[in-house]
Amino acid sequence: MGRWEPGARERLVVAAVDLFTEQGYDATTVAQIAERAGVTKSTFFRHFPDKRELLVAGQETLSRLLAEGIAEAPAGVSPLEAVAAGLERASGAMGPVNRELGPRLKAAVAASAELQERDALKSVGLAAAMTAALVERGVPGPTAAVAGELGVLAFKRGFAQWSEGDRSAQDDFAGYALAALDELRAASAALG
Amino acid sequence: MGRWEPGARERLVVAAVDLFTEQGYDATTVAQIAERAGVTKSTFFRHFPDKRELLVAGQETLSRLLAEGIAEAPAGVSPLEAVAAGLERASGAMGPVNRELGPRLKAAVAASAELQERDALKSVGLAAAMTAALVERGVPGPTAAVAGELGVLAFKRGFAQWSEGDRSAQDDFAGYALAALDELRAASAALG
Numbered sequence: 001m002g003r004w005e006p007g008a009r010e011r012l013v014v015a016a017v018d019l020f021t022e023q024g025y026d027a028t029t030v031a032q033i034a035e036r037a038g039v040t041k042s043t044f045f046r047h048f049p050d051k052r053e054l055l056v057a058g059q060e061t062l063s064r065l066l067a068e069g070i071a072e073a074p075a076g077v078s079p080l081e082a083v084a085a086g087l088e089r090a091s092g093a094m095g096p097v098n099r100e101l102g103p104r105l106k107a108a109v110a111a112s113a114e115l116q117e118r119d120a121l122k123s124v125g126l127a128a129a130m131t132a133a134l135v136e137r138g139v140p141g142p143t144a145a146v147a148g149e150l151g152v153l154a155f156k157r158g159f160a161q162w163s164e165g166d167r168s169a170q171d172d173f174a175g176y177a178l179a180a181l182d183e184l185r186a187a188s189a190a191l192g
Numbered sequence: 193m194g195r196w197e198p199g200a201r202e203r204l205v206v207a208a209v210d211l212f213t214e215q216g217y218d219a220t221t222v223a224q225i226a227e228r229a230g231v232t233k234s235t236f237f238r239h240f241p242d243k244r245e246l247l248v249a250g251q252e253t254l255s256r257l258l259a260e261g262i263a264e265a266p267a268g269v270s271p272l273e274a275v276a277a278g279l280e281r282a283s284g285a286m287g288p289v290n291r292e293l294g295p296r297l298k299a300a301v302a303a304s305a306e307l308q309e310r311d312a313l314k315s316v317g318l319a320a321a322m323t324a325a326l327v328e329r330g331v332p333g334p335t336a337a338v339a340g341e342l343g344v345l346a347f348k349r350g351f352a353q354w355s356e357g358d359r360s361a362q363d364d365f366a367g368y369a370l371a372a373l374d375e376l377r378a379a380s381a382a383l384g
Contacts, residue, residue: 146342188335
């Protein structure tokens, strides 16, 4: 088996989520994940440091895309319009595999305290990336912090609706995330 | 040494934070924490399941107080006024020891990936507790979710200012948390 294996990373994620769903996170080993994906253990470790990181594999990419989209939004747009640009950019990393794995991933996280912690840190990291990118644009700290949290809520709510809805529709993640952001924007007006 | 030891829980927390600061979280054992606090290891385990939980010891109490304050806020107040009532209620659990430990706790968390994850889950848990209490009052889901996130931001920003500011002032946590919530409310108006 050569060093370069097309799709190995994606196959590892699918295999892991399947095994976590079938037999639980704690009972699943790296060796089992590699075997199910049809790769060697050393291929696993070229892609991921351990089985836990595998489930938040996209975090760095997402953080980078969200920050880039915010940074490159036109001058003068509102903080939430900049967040919307970040979500649109991040949508590029959310493909059919992400969508299909969503519900199983959710079940695996719900069943494991360790994965819940890692998942919580992912949310905090995404909020921090958006907040920092907004501050960089000159948005005051408290406004940037609120906008960053709304961005994460929109991402999570949009992802839930996208991955649990009609997957045959082939519509992309961006529409769901932007609709969720709009809903949260309207909800904010009712805070009092 | 009797089974009932007044202040053992608080002494354990202080001892742990001191040791984490002096020698790092990973290098600190339960035995060392117990010795520094002047209690036995079994006393430690009567209070905490492990050294990590010790640092988020107040989470359940805080969640309960936040939810109670929100539930008992007068009928007809806005979602953010209900969150303010929750923060005031939770302030009862934030005493001088919490205030004094704040900066060292922050340093310990910053230095340990494991503690960062646990701390992130604590934030998610507090937000969930507030959101659920607001939904229980009849606040629509998206508004409750935003208000819950603002409550956590207010808690964290208020705590940072309270514990890093002039500790001789003897003013209580509530004032800082409510000021932070007011600031976030004003910031929300500038979201666009």
